[in-house]
Amino acid sequence: MFQYNEKVMDHFANPRNVGEIVNADGVGEVGNPVCGDMMTFYIKVKDGKLDDVKFKTFGCGAAIAVSSMVSEMAKGKTLEQAMQISNKDVAKQLGGLPENKLHCSNLGADALHKAIENYRQQHKEI
Numbered sequence: 297m298f299q300y301n302e303k304v305m306d307h308f309a310n311p312r313n314v315g316e317i318v319n320a321d322g323v324g325e326v327g328n329p330v331c332g333d334m335m336t337f338y339i340k341v342k343d344g345k346l347d348d349v350k351f352k353t354f355g356c357g358a359a360i361a362v363s364s365m366v367s368e369m370a371k372g373k374t375l376e377q378a379m380q381i382s383n384k385d386v387a388k389q390l391g392g393l394p395e396n397k398l399h400c401s402n403l404g405a406d407a408l409h410k411a412i413e414n415y416r417q418q419h420k421e422i
């Protein structure tokens with residue numbers, strides 16, 4: 297048995313920034329080999345900053361809460377700053393996740409970073 301804390305439950309029940317960005321500047325998709333869950337992040341970049349961040353997650357409650365938290369943490373950040381967000385930071389911001397759900401937090405920042413890499417590949421930033 298495990299229990300999610302209130303913050304995790306809040307982000308799970310009312311996830312922020314759910315959806316898809318049409319004409320996104322970058323898209324990143326990752327799957328969790330442990331459970332088969334999928335997470336996709338969409339970003340819009342303006343003046344070197346993440347102007348908008350949205351996600352679609354097909355996964356467990358922890359994965360949804362993690363996506364929601366990552367999107368909030370990333371919005372408004374520069375690409376550099378957003379690349380610094382680690383999966384550990386996200387779990388910490390959520391006030392911790394149950395031990396057996398820690399693997400779920402490995403998707404969030406990875407998907408965001410992939411979206412940023414995807415953007416950089418297309419725009420070849422120096």
Ligand code: FES
Nearest residue numbers: 331333356359400
């Ligand atoms: Fe699949 Fe949590 S059980 S991401």
